[in-house]
Amino acid sequence: AQSVSQHNHHVILSEAASLELGCNYSYGGTVNLFWYVQYPGQHLQLLLKYFSGDPLVKGIKGFEAEFIKSKFSFNLRKPSVQWSDTAEYFCAVNARGYQKVTFGTGTKLQVIP
Amino acid sequence: EADIYQTPRYLVIGTGKKITLECSQTMGHDKMYWYQQDPGMELHLIHYSYGVNSTEKGDLSSESTVSRIRTEHFPLTLESARPSHTSQYLCASSAMTENDGYTFGSGTRLTVV
Numbered sequence: 001a002q003s004v005s006q007h008n009h010h011v012i013l014s015e016a017a018s019l020e021l022g023c024n025y026s027y028g029g030t031v032n033l034f035w036y037v038q039y040p041g042q043h044l045q046l047l048l049k050y051f052s053g054d055p056l057v058k059g060i061k062g063f064e065a066e067f068i069k070s071k072f073s074f075n076l077r078k079p080s081v082q083w084s085d086t087a088e089y090f091c092a093v094n095a096r097g098y099q100k101v102t103f104g105t106g107t108k109l110q111v112i113p
Numbered sequence: 114e115a116d117i118y119q120t121p122r123y124l125v126i127g128t129g130k131k132i133t134l135e136c137s138q139t140m141g142h143d144k145m146y147w148y149q150q151d152p153g154m155e156l157h158l159i160h161y162s163y164g165v166n167s168t169e170k171g172d173l174s175s176e177s178t179v180s181r182i183r184t185e186h187f188p189l190t191l192e193s194a195r196p197s198h199t200s201q202y203l204c205a206s207s208a209m210t211e212n213d214g215y216t217f218g219s220g221t222r223l224t225v226v
Contacts, residue, residue, distance in 0.1 A: 009153065032212045044203065044217040051212035090156070099144065099163070100171070101215065103156040 002027040004093050006104035013081050014112050021076040021107050023065075023091030030096035033074040035065055036103075039087045047089070050074065051096075061085070086111045116140050119204050119218035126194055126225055134189045134221045136204035145187040146215070148203040149173060156203065162187055194225045 005024045013019060025031060035047040048059025055067040065076045074091060091104040117138040126132055138145065143164045148156040158171030162181040176198070177191050187206075191198055201222050205215040 004155070034214055036215075036217075043219045044205075044215075046214040046216075049212065049214050100158060100161070103148075105153060105155045 002031070002093055002095055002102045004091050004102050004104035006089075006091055006107050008107045009105070010108045010110070012110045012112065015083055016080050017111075019076070019078040019081045019085070019109070021089055021091075021109070023074045023076065023104060024072050025074065025091075025093040025102075026072065027093065027095050031093050032096060033065075033067060034092040034101070035059065035063070035074070035076050036090040036092060037087050038090070038106075044090065047076075081109070081111050083111045083113045085109060117204060117206055117216050117218040119202075119221050121221060122219060123222045124224070126223075128193075128195055128225055130194050130225075132191050132194055132223070134191075134202055134204075134223070136187045136189070136218060137185050138187075138204075138206045138216070138218075139185065140206060140208075140216065141184065142206035142216070143184065143209055144207045145181070146205045146207075147171070147177075147179060147187070147189050148205065149175070150201040150203050150220070160189065194223075196225045199223060199225050 003026045007022045032051045034049045036044045037047045038044045050057045050067045058064045088106045088108045090106045094101040120135045145162045147160040157173035159175040160179040162168045203220045204218040
């Protein structure tokens with residue numbers, strides 16, 4: 001069975017700091033990978049996804065993530081965070097050929113002005 | 114803006130009551146899902162459907178039931194609510210291709226007293 005680990009549960013950064021949120025998954029086969037974001041009081045929404053091709057994927061609002069197959073990782077990055085990036089971020093994975101998606105426990109990001 | 118709608122947004126009910134959480138989507142997605150979300154925990158899949166008259170139980174044991182009589186509608190029912198059912202319930206939908214990602218509703222925050 002696939003699983004997802006997000007090691008940082010709560011991250012606090014000042015505006016303009018760089019961000020990297022870790023995500024590791026356990027599954028030996030080919031996977032599709034996702035990052036979702038949930039802003040305060042809003043619904044979960046897709047931030048970016050990877051399913052093939054360039055392992056560096058770019059999403060909305062300046063976010064990007066890099067798939068490193070050898071490390072089973074899909075870390076989320078942003079060079080310079082803004083106060084409006086305060087949200088909870090969820091990494092998710094589904095095994096290629098299977099529909100069910102497994103989510104991580106989420107990382108709460110708090111950006112201080 | 115999400116094209117998947119959940120009602121009610123908040124619900125407080127007494128133990129033993131029967132409740133139905135509504136979920137509707139206007140995107141024509143074949144696949145729909147119910148997740149349970151608790152603070153600091155991963156999202157747990159409780160039910161899913163790949164089309165009309167198709168429903169399956171997810172990874173998390175749940176005393177709820179679902180139905181899929183129409184493509185756009187995927188209600189979740191608790192026959193007899195208990196305090197242990199207190200949680201946030203998220204409905205999601207996706208297109209047929211597995212790498213499309215999910216569209217989530219705003220959720221129903223259920224409190225059973």
